[in-house]
Amino acid sequence: MSGLLQEMTEKAMKLNVPLSVQLDVTYRCNERCVHCYLDHDDHGEMTTAEIKHLLDEMAEAGVFILTFSGGEIFLRKDFFELLEYARRLMFCVKLKTNAVLIREREAARIREVGVESVQISIYSHRPEVHDAITLIPGSLKRSVDAIRFLKSQGLRVIIANVLMTQNLQDYPGVHALAAELGVECTLDPTITPMMDGNRSTLSLGVGHAELRRVFRDQGLVRDAEEFCAIPAAPGDGELDSLPCSAGHTACYVSPYGDVFPCVQFPLPTGNVRQERFVDIWRHSERMNEVRSIRMKDLTTCTSCTHVSSCTRCPGLAFMEGNMRGPSSQDCEKSFARTGVPSANMLAKQRSRANLVQIRALPTQPYTSASGAIA
Amino acid sequence: MSKLYLARNPRVAARSLDGEMMIMSGRDSTLFTLNKTATILWQAADGATPLDKIVENRICPEFEVDPAEALQDAEALARDLASHEILQISEAPIPQTKPALANPATGEAR
Numbered sequence: 287m288s289g290l291l292q293e294m295t296e297k298a299m300k301l302n303v304p305l306s307v308q309l310d311v312t313y314r315c316n317e318r319c320v321h322c323y324l325d326h327d328d329h330g331e332m333t334t335a336e337i338k339h340l341l342d343e344m345a346e347a348g349v350f351i352l353t354f355s356g357g358e359i360f361l362r363k364d365f366f367e368l369l370e371y372a373r374r375l376m377f378c379v380k381l382k383t384n385a386v387l388i389r390e391r392e393a394a395r396i397r398e399v400g401v402e403s404v405q406i407s408i409y410s411h412r413p414e415v416h417d418a419i420t421l422i423p424g425s426l427k428r429s430v431d432a433i434r435f436l437k438s439q440g441l442r443v444i445i446a447n448v449l450m451t452q453n454l455q456d457y458p459g460v461h462a463l464a465a466e467l468g469v470e471c472t473l474d475p476t477i478t479p480m481m482d483g484n485r486s487t488l489s490l491g492v493g494h495a496e497l498r499r500v501f502r503d504q505g506l507v508r509d510a511e512e513f514c515a516i517p518a519a520p521g522d523g524e525l526d527s528l529p530c531s532a533g534h535t536a537c538y539v540s541p542y543g544d545v546f547p548c549v550q551f552p553l554p555t556g557n558v559r560q561e562r563f564v565d566i567w568r569h570s571e572r573m574n575e576v577r578s579i580r581m582k583d584l585t586t587c588t589s590c591t592h593v594s595s596c597t598r599c600p601g602l603a604f605m606e607g608n609m610r611g612p613s614s615q616d617c618e619k620s621f622a623r624t625g626v627p628s629a630n631m632l633a634k635q636r637s638r639a640n641l642v643q644i645r646a647l648p649t650q651p652y653t654s655a656s657g658a659i660a
Numbered sequence: 661m662s663k664l665y666l667a668r669n670p671r672v673a674a675r676s677l678d679g680e681m682m683i684m685s686g687r688d689s690t691l692f693t694l695n696k697t698a699t700i701l702w703q704a705a706d707g708a709t710p711l712d713k714i715v716e717n718r719i720c721p722e723f724e725v726d727p728a729e730a731l732q733d734a735e736a737l738a739r740d741l742a743s744h745e746i747l748q749i750s751e752a753p754i755p756q757t758k759p760a761l762a763n764p765a766t767g768e769a770r
Binding site: 291297298305342370378402403 | 671674
């Protein structure tokens with residue numbers, strides 16, 4: 287984050303202004319990515335008029351950075367109408383898309399409307415791997431062609447590479463592809479549970495040993511020794527700081543108008559079909575509860591070696607059952623990075639050991655009522 | 661001196677945060693914040709009002725400065741903002757095909 291943006295973010299936080307919002311305009315998608323956390327049915331998306339009204343409200347509330355995401359945004363027939371409306375409201379617009387539907391004409395139109403960046407999911411440089419994740423044959427070619435169309439329009443494109451077991455070996459190839467295309471590339475090993483709480487997708491996440499290797503890859507990390515160093519103890523006031531921007535300067539709105547602190551934080555705080563966006567932002571009890579949490583309020587994490595450097599996601603912690611608790615995925619990341627287990631991991635180990643210790647050993651064979659030995 | 665007309669570049673993103681204008685360049689995503697004078701120029705840049713009128717009606721009453729000196733400074737500032745592609749400048753009125761829906765004074769929706 288640039289110094290000026292950091293300064294404006296701090297100012298927005300003091301003024302309780304939602305500087306940044308992700309708006310999912312649909313959960314429908316033309317890909318079926320194996321790790322996706324969404325269902326792809328339409329349960330009653332906001333209409334064009336409803337979204338335009340919401341955009342008016344968000345501009346009035348001070349939202350500056352607006353990320354259109356989904357689902358696949360270009361499946362909405364009114365998407366360009368919404369995009370153009372958002373730009374006329376002077377939002378700084380970012381797009382997240384698989385780009386399968388972007389051809390030369392769409393790229394030119396995006397350029398004409400003016401967006402800050404287009405983030406495109408690419409899982410591998412090899413069609414057999416990428417297409418096996420999206421479950422759509424030919425999808426890599428479509429997405430890469432789209433990147434070329436967008437680049438030829440002078441647009442800023444960012445490849446988002448999610449790391450999972452299926453594509454673990456391919457991130458260097460994706461980075462090389464990004465370099466060849468002249469675009470940026472991000473790598474994220476976070477696999478999110480499904481929004482309905484189903485955690486089966488987590489099995490696709492990469493294991494500890496593999497993650498450890500990735501964190502030490504000199505091609506990714508400028509200074510692996512520094513990146514993987516054991517963190518220093520928290521400095522003065524660090525425990526009074528905020529866990530993340532969710533609910534402080536940022537939030538998420540679903541295609542149905544539900545407002546959440548973040549796309550990864552499925553705590554419903556209100557619905558824009560029933561209340562004004564700014565009223566939910568300012569007055570929702572749940573939003574204010576999220577907002578009230580400081581690092582010192584976190585159970586377990588405050589005593590953790592990693593407290594000052596952990597990427598703990600409060601939304602993932604919430605999905606584990608406690609928004610003030612640890613996020614095990616981030617514990618794993620901190621462990622893989624430094625080799626030092628988190629306080630949460632140690633507590634779980636102790637808990638498992640205790641369970642064994644307190645188990646009473648039978649002195650006599652137990653005979654159940656039916657007479658069978660248990 | 662010929663007339664100079666200013667218009668807000670429709671490619672930028674803009675929002676007012678507690679009276680301070682945040683502008684993000686459409687060219688390279690550089691973020692700017694505008695000082696008081698630049699904010700006045702931004703607010704008044706409708707493509708139809710010449711700079712000398714903006715200075716006379718908006719800047720001089722605000723800052724109590726010599727009009728000739730103020731016009732010179734404002735023109736330098738306008739050219740600087742144009743070099744960052746925040747404003748468009750022209751010696752003829754600049755037609756606005758799709759005017760912004762947001763209030764240029766506040767960056768908020770009308």
